Amino acid sequence: MKILAIDTSTVMATCAVLDEDNLLGEFSLNQNFGHSENLVPMVKTLLDNLSLKVSDIDLYGVAVGPGSFTGLRIGIATVKAFAHVYNKPIVGISTLEGLAFNLSHRGIIVPMIDARRNRVYTGIYKWENGYLNNIEEDTVMEIDQLLEHLGENYNNIMVNGNGINIHREKIKDKLGDKVEFAPNIHNTCRAASIGELALLKKDHGKLSNYFTLVPEYLRESQAQRDYKKKERDN
């Protein structure tokens, strides 16, 4: 079985091919938001170098967000097109879960993706019996609120994602020796993680298809926005 995985949630465009036992190849460019021009040629380069064709792919994995609106649509539309042509299943993976999967930390793992205006997309993950479990659901929140929550409830935290580059000083300041920062190479989205997760989820029957798969933007709810507006106006 060959899996093709794609993640274009952030500025990193990344694609990978895996089988059940190995990562066969991965191609990532952390350059700009030229995903619409770059992604398909990247997939072609990767497949050509592995002497594979799109028709050889049995399963697709794609990061469904949260992340860049345009980026998510490009990644998901591309995977849907491939899957549609050859009638193959897709597994949608949380971008945050993909980031957490980059790390093998024994404590809790908190990926953070910049959501602008001092907010991050985040979730809380932990490895238990060889599985990466989601302890607290993916959400969007103010960085201050998240750090307060982490400080009160957790120890032995490892963080990664582009949010930590922006808020590094604040995270250090608020969490002190409770927190460790992931090395830079494990800080960015990797299609290899999305691909392996897709394989694991497929085995648990969590399959999607080219009709039903949708992006997960994790927007603030109307209630959250109203609350903030109220706070601002007071």
Added chain:
Amino acid sequence: MVKIILKNPKESQDFGEKLGRILKGGDVISLTGDLGAGKTTITKAIGKGLEVEEYITSPTFALINQYEGRVRVYHFDVYRLEGVEDLYDLGFEDYFYSDGVTIVEWGDKIHGLLPEHTIHIQIEKGKELNERIVTISGQGERYSEIVEELRKS
């Protein structure tokens, strides 16, 4: 906050062009003012200063137009937005936080969604027929830089 009085259309044009020459990729301008205050006229002038050669029209129905100038220019008109959801469906954050210059007409309608570094420009009609009073406000380093540049003649 800076208040500038523009006595006639020529001065409004010069102001817009000058602002356009100062702007850099990443800047966001919010324009506020009644219908007929001259938001689109100022936008056109800003576009000229940004070396946009294409004819800039109001994106009231398209919601957003994109132009190629010295940097990429995104021109929003959010007057017709039914609610914030419409803006989310445009993927607005990818524009507001891009390497291009973003100009938002009726920006006050989406105040909470504008970036912190937004330069707010309010345009009001003055006492004379073609007189306009422009009030510029904002915060941060870029705001100070822009105001300083505008003061230089």
